[in-house]
Amino acid sequence: MMKKEQITYMKIKRCLLIGFCSMLLFNCSRDTYVGELPTDDDAPLEQPVPIVLSLGMSDFEILTRGSGEVNNGNDADFWNKVRFYVYAFNKDPQTDLSKPWSETNEDFCLLDGYRIAGANVQTSNHGKEVGVKKEDSNLMLFYPDENSQDIYYNMQHTDWPYNFFAYYLDDWSGECHREKDHIYYDVELDGRRDFMSSMASVDSQKDKYEGNPYRDKILGRAFSAYSANHGLNPVFQFEHHLVLLRFVVCKPGSSSNQSGSDIPSLDPTLKVKKVELNSKYKGRFTVAVNDPETNDPTKPRRGFTFENQDSKYFELKKKNGDFIGNNGWCFVADCPAYEDVTDNDKKYYHYVLGKDENNDRDSGASLLVAPGDSYWAKISLSTEKGLEGPLYTEVDVELKNTNDNGVFSPGKAYTVYLTINSLSDIKPTIESGVWTNGGDINVSPDDEYKDE
Template sequence: MKKQFFYAAMALAVMSSCSKDNDPGNGNPEENNDKAVIALGVDVPTATVSTRGTGSVGDVAGDQNTWNSQKLYIYMVDRATGLEAEEGADGAKTKILDNDVLQFRAPKADAQDKGSIRIYKSYTEDTDNGVIQYKYYPTNGQYTFYGYHIDDAENATPNITATEKKVTGVTINGTQDLLAAKTIDMTANDAQTDGSFYKDIATTLTTEWSELMNYQFGARTARKGIVPVLKFEHQLARLKFFVRAGSQSAAGYEYQGGWTERKSNDAAAKTLGMQVTKITLKDMANVIDMDLTTPVSTRNGAGAADFVVCSKDATNNNKLDPTKGLITPVVPKYPYGDSNIPDASTDPDAKGTQVGEPVMFFPNGDIELSIDLKQYVEDTQDETNGNTISYKEVEKADNKLTIEEAKISADTKEFKPGASYNVYITIYGFEKIEVTAVLTAWENGGDIDADIEDGK
């Protein structure tokens, strides 16, 4: 990943040198002829761990932890004044990076260079393409970049002033992943620091690096191929829900020399496993303030709302719609603990069957759940017609469950922003009410002789 930043930076440096203009420069005769393109880099989403949310960005680790063209908001701030950088003549100045005019997009999922933010003059969501807009650094000055991603969260109010860089009133519903970022500064030890985003280019520039430390970030560093990196950090925690079958009757499969699906033998041929049809997180904090300078977030007020686990809607660009509150019904595949369960490396359902998409939330203590269940069960058996079985659906709504922070396997024992948690819920199937009648034998109480002539 770090080398991708390095090669992208070199390409941008070459592109900058091809754009001549009457630039008075900064006093360095080697650099005073070229306009310097503003280019920004990002790391992979940092997870220790989309209108109507696209869902969480990235994953815990590996190939799934990538950007996928998420919309970003980017602010370019003058280090000297703390105000947004402007261009143009006095009296007619405009913001260099104007979020009302430009659109910023994270790298495409299949991009060879996964480290470059794309700046668009116009962008088409459906094709993930548009018209790239180039912007250039002023001749002099040093700048810091701030950014955030909120998906389709509502009521967000950015407040970028000389003294603060905040986004307040962000109203979430569990489907949005909030991320905040600030430029990672260059340091004197970047060339010797493993994991530094600037390690490769710092090593290449060697003795120049210490001098360039006094010019971050601006035209001079850009002409040397240094691309400021914004490290976006998750501001919420994440829950991934899985269900397990605590009994044979709850499982969707049974073992009979091999795993076979349990289905009714009527015309409907429906699964006989217990279905999870809805999971609701009750009274979740739903208004968040983000401070981009840290970055860290806090709860705004005491507002609360229910968050519903959603499945992606294939008919609507795989977006999530909590207003419908629906998930694709999920049946745990195997009875948990069965000795015949396959290895989880070959069948992920062996450990638990995932329910819907992850839910993002602001950590605020234990979480109360409401779970709706449904099962297709035997209803009648007709002895007059070859013991034919009929079936019916039985629902049990609003089953209560508490997710306790104290049960988190990690040492923290509390939910943390930027952490992803797997929640395994064990469910049990409906059991037939069967009553056995035991016939008690009469006790032999002995014989009694009675003679009618003995009557009085």
């Protein structure tokens, strides 16, 4: 868990770096390799212009590979291992994405896994592998040779713009398929893998060019050696493509146990043993396309498609990936009453795990599943009050969303409140939340997250 000083620092950093990241890159690039702006703005560039990439969010957290949603926060041990992949292709919609980078093909493919950095060479159909140097304005450094970043823009056609794509594969190493108009992976979900992608946009950096006489050229030629020479570098704001489901186990409200109610008094030995959810799990993850601005629905788009109808049950696990175990997840009597869950409670990450402050905060986490109209959850319960010994049962519950046009949308977060009335009676309630680009949730149990 982070110390309070670290938490404060990270929050300040989150506020400042997003605003100043582009400015820092602009100042760095100008002072390092450009010099004074030439009188003739279209004069040939005298020095090679390096490709400078940056992560738009100031403090991601990735706990371990395949451990669940990618969040805000800090996990320094893993940060050194996390890798993203980056492509850059000519903006011409007819560009053939299947042809890899080479010195003779640089007009069309500027950056991929065939681009050489220093003495170490990565050669694959993947995007160019990068790591993130958070202490240096979130620069995305080419991997594996972080000491040799000499990868430059196309210096033969310095005004030719490129589309920059980045993506994240959480514990997935399947084959990369490169077609003429798109690049994709066939992947399988496991309830804990998070897949993200991004396409760099100039929108977040437009304001800094107000009043600049070359503004239209700079923005119109993004991203190229010309625009980079003016300090306009690709910044990636990642988006999630799956559905995030958080679970809270609730006991009935006091009104449910009043005399005359159809629901019996709560059994103090009633225990949740397992939570499972059925979802599609075979999908196609498209990470780059040659015509991202098209409105033609027949052309490929970035993100996930789930044409395969095969489904499976995913089990909610501990945050560290372990199964809940024979001791059970929680006694229902120790869980909050649904009617007592306040808006303030929902701001704290540990609360949505269905545990109070006296219980194990690692007992549950979230599930990452395919978008859908509804889901079936299987809740396993036990009690010690059977006439012939302990009783065990599984209750199937359909989860329906009454918001968002009745569907569970990609990139959205939902909190599932399971009110356990008895060994056979469970009432689900769904609330929509926000799972912003790149994640915005602090995993430190005492920190707030906004879910509204």
